[in-house]
Amino acid sequence: MLELFELRGADSEILFSPYCWRVRLALAHKGLPFKGNPLRFTDKEPLACSGQGLVPVIRDGEKVVNDSVAIFQYLDATYPEKTLLGDSLAANRARLLEKLIFTAVRMPLLKILVPRVFVAIDNADKDYFRSSREKALGMSLEAFADRQAGLDAFVSAVAPLEAWLQTQEYLDGEQPAGTDYLVAGLFFWAWCLGEQPWTPGSAVDAWFQRILKQYEAQFGAVKRAA
Ligand SMILES: N[C@@H](CCC(=O)N[C@@H](CS)C(=O)NCC(=O)O)C(=O)O
Structure with a gap:
C-alpha cells in the first residue's frame, strides 16, 4: 500500500505539517488508500530512501517522491483520474x-x-x-x-x-x-x-x-x- 511519511507532534495523532496535509488531502481526493507513517522532526532515518530530510515523502512500490507539489504531479501522472493540477x-x-x-x-x-x-x-x-x-x-x-x-x-x-x-x-x-x-x-x-x-x-x-x-x-x- 502507498505509504506517506509525515510529521507528528508529541501526540502521534496530532499531524500538523501543512505540506503533509496537502498530500493527505490529495490522496483522499484520488481515493487512494495509504498508510500514514508519522515521524518526529528528528526521525530522519526512514526518509533516507528519498535522499533528503523533509516530509512529506510518499513511497509507492519502488517509487519514492518528496515535496508536496512534486507528489501532486506524480499522483496525476500515475493515477490520472480526478486530476489535481492538470496539464x-x-x-x-x-x-x-x-x-x-x-x-x-x-x-x-x-x-x-x-x-x-x-x-x-x-x-x-x-x-x-x-x-x-x-x-x-x-x-x-x-x-x-x-x-x-x-x-x-x-x-x-x-x-x-x-x-x-x-x-x-x-x-x-x-x-x-x-x-x-x-x-x-x-x-x-x-x-x-x-x-x-x-x-x-x-x-x-x-x-x-x-x-x-x-x-x-x-x-x-x-x-x-x-
Ligand atoms: N517544499 C516542501 C517543504 C517540506 C518541508 O519544509 N517540510 C517540513 C515539515 S512542515 C519538514 O520536513 N521539516 C523537517 C525539518 O525541518 O527537519 C514541500 O512542499 O513538501
Missing part, C-alpha cells in the same frame, strides 16, 4: 500559486503558530526545532512570534481568496482540486494546532469546512491540539 500549463500555474501563498499566507501563520508548534512537538525535537528555525529566521522564536501582526497579515493575505470564494464553492471551481489542497494544507496546519485565524462564517471558513467535512467523512475526525 503542464495548469500545473505550472499551480506552482506559481504555491510560491505566492508560501510567503503571503505561510509567514503570517508562522508568526501565530510558532509558540503552538513548540508546545505540540515531542521533547526530543525541541532543541532541533529551536536551533534550526532560529537560524532560518535570524532571530529567537520569541522575537519572531507576534500573534496580532500574524492575524492582521493573514486576514489581508486571504482577502483575495475570500472574494474568489464568494462566486464559487472551491478555488478550483465547482469541485475541489489541487489548488484547494495546496492552500487548505496551510489552514489544516492552523486547525490541528487549535487555531482558526480566519473569520467564522466567512466564505473562506465555509470553504475550509467543506474540505474538512469531506476529509472527515472518509478518515474520521481530525485531532486538534487543546
